[in-house]
Amino acid sequence: MKTFVFVMCLASAVMGQVTIDQSNWPYGSDQIGNYWNYFNTSSNVAVNLGTINPLQQGGTWDFSTGPTTSTATSEIRTVAAAPQPAPAQTTFTEYQTQGGQAQWLYEDETATGTFARGVSQNGSVYPYDAPFWNIYHYPMTYGTTWSSSWTWGEEALGVPIQETRDCEIVGWGMVTVPFGGPMQCLVMRTLQTSYAEFMGIPILDQLYRSYEWIVPGIGSVVAILSVDGETSWLFNTASGYFRLDETNLGGDLQPPVIAGVTDLPDSPSPGPYSVSATITDDSGIESTLLYYSVDGGGYASTGPSNVNGNIFTFEIPTLTGSPVQEVRYYIWARDNSVNQNSATNPANAPTTYFSFSWINDNLPPVFTGVTVWPSPTNFNGPYPVQATITDDNGILFASLHYRFGSGAWEEVPSGGNVGDVYSFEIPSISATTIVRYYLEAVDNSGFFNTGFYPAAGQSGPVVFQAVFTIPADPRAVEDLTIVRVGDDILLNWSPVTQDINGNPVIIDHYDIYRGTAGDGSDLTLFDSSTTSDFTDTGVLAGQPMHQYVVIAVSQ
Known part of the structure; x- marks a missing residue:
């Protein structure tokens, strides 16, 4: 958006790899009636430009939430609608409001850019002196820079006000605002100064830094303005925070719809693999790609191998190397509108994706x-x-x-x-x-x-x-060990696996016999165990010595 002269510089727009020129920017004498309504802040608000990171290439920004305590508007109007006399070379005007204040900008657009020829505040018209303010520079794309310097107000105010604007397109990606999105955008960074002095004494000395997210065919959708005197591009306090809420441009803001993407199953074949999708958009499809990644590697892209109406068919090439490789893939498409809206399926690819594995496993266990x-x-x-x-x-x-x-x-x-x-x-x-x-x-x-x-x-x-055998008695337990631990007796022996004839035997349990006579005459069955160990607890305190016999019992 273009805001007050003392507050914010105007913006330009380009989208990703798209070049913006006079033909796809919604300002000019042929755009009378266009308007933009913004949410804004009524006071300084905390921001974190380090986290927002406007310098991203291929970035994603979501400004759907933010300050709403104030509003701002901008509308393209005729020259006759503004206070007169209009400065020379004016072909259209822009009426702006912000926080109860209003101003007019007198503008002109050529094949090389949009220029401000003057400003009107409180009913007075102040023409700008050459070389004027180059608001937008055509053509613009990522990396474009331009500067403006001009003066105004000397005749009416008695002193000239000196203005500078240094602008650079520093980022691009996708942006979402209350109005809609995601939309392709450029990010413009601007350093602006305003200075005036009287008899050597400064009476106006301002410096602001700002970022704007600008969308072809739509205009400025987000603007974040620093406080006066800010020294860092990663500032933490904003005096302005504009987010587009409404416009009457009526352009195509809807991305393509990508449906029916082939969900490939695991396959023993190394490929190639065919992937189809139905891709539609009211403005038509300008381009579409299938992105694929093999075994955790980077994504490669391939265009459609066949197009039949709205059905686009792609081909993942034949895989090489070892089997059991995971292949991830998704589809991207961009429409043919001025805004060049784009979409992916899955929606947040490549964070999510389709996948299958080339298993190539034809071997049995x-x-x-x-x-x-x-x-x-x-x-x-x-x-x-x-x-x-x-x-x-x-x-x-x-x-x-x-x-x-x-x-x-x-x-x-x-x-x-x-x-x-x-x-x-x-x-x-x-x-x-x-x-x-x-x-x-x-x-x-x-x-x-x-x-x-x-x-x-x-x-x-x-x-x-x-050979069915009449079960014989199990062999005797031959290695019984008896260990005293306090008042407890721990019995251990090796499992019995054969009968007395040497044939395999299944033991059901072991009978535990105990006596105290010493000659075995009083041994009696007192317990059993299904394992090859047993603990006789609390048997020695104040009692005579004990004797034990363990006998295996087969099934």
Whole structure:
């Protein structure tokens, strides 16, 4: 916005990589009736230019909230509507209000810029002396600089007021204000001075710094003005904080709508991968790109490979290198309006994105260390089976298939795993039989690669003869240790795994016998344990010595 002469310099606008000239700036004799309404602050307000960071390239600024204690307006009017006589070369005027005060700027626009020819305050007209105030310099883009210096008021006030403006486009990106957004913008930084003296004594000596966010086709949408005498560009106090709330320009402020983006699934193929989207905008689509990143790398872009009406098709190139790579992607589009509104899908890309993985996993799980029961086995079961099962993408599930004699195949899931070691169990037999079994595992790649052990699975299982035996007594516990800890007795022994004939045996529990006679004549059963240890608590205080016998009891 263009504000009071003693308060703020006028602004120019350009958008990202867009060049702004006379044709797409909403000022001039052909723009009579355009107006802009702003929220403002009625007093100094705290700001943090370090956090706002106006110098960003490709930045994002959100000014949708801010001070609302005052307002300001600007309207393009005819020369005849302003106080007369108008300064020479005036072709249109701008009526401005701020906090109950008003002024007129007398302006002119050419192919090289917009110029202020004079100002009217309190009904008096003050022409500017050459070389005038170059408000906007055409063409403008990121990095454009220009300066103005002029005088005015000597004839009416008796002393000349000297004005300077040093302007530079220092940033660009997207801006949001109460009026709307996000909109592409440039950021203009201005150093402005006003000075006058009478008989060598300064009567006016002001210096302000300001930033403006300016949008092609719309104008100035945000302006932040320092206090007088500010020495730093990263100032913390603002005397003006203007945010566009309303305008009658009626330009296209809506970004393109990007819908129906292909959500690619994980794939074993290295590509290329086709991504389509429906992209629409009332002003048409000026350009669109698909951005993609492979395995955490930087984003590359590619244009559409095919356009069919509103359907744009892109292609992510063939991947190279190792498999199991994540590919992230999103679509960007810019419309064909003067404002060049842009959008992405997902909306806040690249913070969010679509993704898939090139897995290229066609390999089944690998089995090692599988329990193979010998034949014959003189053991009634159950028969534990363990196996180490590995896969680059992990194991989704694992199971054991078994068959007794000519009976049907049965399947039992893993009883659990510790890391890569999975446990299974074949049930007990009730008569001598041939036992066949094999293992199956499915990986977690998403392609459900399935592996077997043995590799032939059901066609070539592990086979052994399970010989039903009349259970013999378990072997005796041979390494019982007795340790006294205070008044407690701790018993420990090795688990019994065989019967007296050397065949495998399943122990149900251990009976604990205790006596005090010393010759075993009074040993009596007093407890049992399902583990290979036992603690007899509080048995020694004031009592005779104890003797213990542990006997294994099979199932």
